[in-house]
Amino acid sequence: MLKEKNKSIATLLAFAMIPMSGLATDIYLPSMPSMALELQQPETKIQLTLTLFLISYGVTQIFAGSVVDSFGRYRVSLVSLGLFAVSFLVTALTKDIMVIYAMRVLQGVLAGFAVVAKRAFFVDVFEGAKRIHYLSVMTIVWSVGPIVAPFIGGYLQKLFGWQSNFYVLAIYSFLLLIFEILFSGETLKVKKPFAIQLVLKEYDMLFRAKDFFYGMLMCGISYAMVIFFNLCGAFIIEHEMGYSEVVAGYVSLILGFAWMSGGFLGKFLINKDFLPKIRVANYAQIVLILLMIFSSFYLNSIYSLVAFAFVIHVTAGFIFNNYFAYCLGRFPNSAGVAGGLTGGVSYIITSAVSYSIVAMLRPTMQLDVAEGYLIMGILGFLILSMTKFRKAYR
DSSP states (O other): OOOGGGHHHHHHHHHHHTTHHHHHHHTTGGGHHHHHHHTTOOHHHHHHHHHHHHHHHHHHHHHHHHHHHHHOSHHHHHHHHHHHHHHHHHHHHOOOHHHHHHHHHHHHHHHHHHHHHHHHHHHHHOOHHHHHHHHHHHHHHHTHHHHHHHHHHHHHHHHHOTHHHHHHHHHHHHHHHHHHHHHOOOOOSSOOOOOHHHHHHHHHHHHHOHHHHHHHHHHHHHHHHHHHHHHHHHHIIIIISOOOHHHHHHHHHHHHHHHHHHHHHHHHTTTSOHHHHHHHHHHHHHHHHHHHHHHTTTOOSHHHHHHHHHHHHHHHHHHHHHHHHHHHHHOGGGHHHHHHHHHHHHHHHHHHHHHHHHHHHOOOSHHHHHHHHHHHHHHHHHHHTOHHHHHHOO
16 A cells, blocks of 8 residues: 555656656657658558557556556556566567557557556545646646657657657656655555446446536547647658658647646636636637638748647647546546546547548648648537537536
8 A cells, every 4th residue: 555655756656657648659759750761651550550559548548447446556557667668668679560550559558557547546645626636737747748758759869760769668667667666555445346247337327427428528529639730740840841850849849838738727717617618718729720721821831830730739738628637536436437438538539530530631731730620629619519518517
């Protein structure tokens, strides 16, 4: 069990593990064009490495919650970190795209278990206003991964090649494993029996809660905006506009700050009426996307692309932060299942929507990106327009 004297450092370690999924998805974004060339693969096959991670990450979270509620958080975290280190090393050492696919699927599974366990940590350890505070801060800390990772990845690519990204992730995982063993511990006080019928009953209860269900949908669509740009952004910036991988890394850094800014704004307005502020954010988002489409006929530079993407990602981060914190705190007695289901369903939606739109539009310029944003903005608007959803919140 977690010792009281280690509570503070264990909380810091939980925050350090939460961005793991973002680090694993974003650190190699500037390297994608180089990977395509070195591995002699088309862009879509390299983009699929990200989508496979997201799908396996999402699917795992759906059942990971019941696992960590039954077997505890601590051992699951330790096993995940150990296998993380090994899988990242294998990814760096191989040039077989099928092996990379397999490792990315495994990494998605491991990230699902690790992140669900650490989300439940905050519900286990904190109560009341502190719990709400830490869950909101958690979503902001989670956004650190997408901010820092591509910035670091751009320089790693320039100096050492794409493999260095995965060496760094292996070292990070190993260090976290050591500190977890030394300072962390189990936080689950009462383990639930792992019975399929009970698990299905809990899932049925969660899915019947319409506010929870539509919240998961909105989380998935909001984050899909970010992943959509991640899938096509580096190729547009490096191949179409002729900039370096370092520039692509800086663009991802800037857009990561946009996502975090939306999270901070969500935390700042946490006490405001829920649905009205979400509607305002969605309306603002659609207006900005329409302006991006209109300006694309006159402007098509990296500056206009990043400027519009920045403000749109702020609105997406704001919507995601509010919904994610709400869904995670909605069922405190089933924190693992609720957190796993929220992350799982939202990431499946994110990966399906973002990859489908990229495959359909094959973006090569600002207008294509704006059209992809518009599809997702309209999806969010349709969900918010549902009468049942409107009644779900008071």
